[in-house]
C-alpha cells in the first residue's frame with residue numbers, strides 16, 4: 001500500500017471525531033485508500049428519522065464521486081474493545097468495486113487504544129453478491 005497502514009488508521013481515527021451520532025452515541029471513522037493513492041474520508045452521520053449513513057459508505061461514495069473505481073484498503077475505527085469490521089451492507093457496497101474472485105480489498109479495523117484486526121473483503125463476505133458479466 002502506498003501510504004502506511006498506520007497513517008490510514010490515524011486518518012480513520014481523526015474522522016471518527018467528525019461523526020454525528022447524537023442518537024446512538026456510536027461513532028465510526030473510515031479512511032478508504034484508492035489505487036490512485038488518494039484517501040477518502042468517512043464518518044457515520046445519523047438523522048432523527050432513524051436513518052444513518054455509515055462511515056464506510058460515505059467514504060466510498062465520496063471516492064466514487066471523485067472518479068475512483070479501484071481500492072486497496074479501508075481502515076475503520078470505533079471505540080469497540082474488539083475493533084469492529086464493517087457491517088454486511090457496507091461490505092456488499094465495497095464489493096461493488098472489488099469483483100475479484102478473492103475479494104482482495106484489505107479491511108483494517110482498529111480502536112483508539114491501538115488494537116488492530118485485519119482481514120479482506122473475501123474473508124469477511126465470502127459469498128458476496130457479484131454480477132460478473134456487467
Ligand SMILES: [Zn+2]
Nearest residue numbers: 054086087090
Ligand atoms: Zn455499515
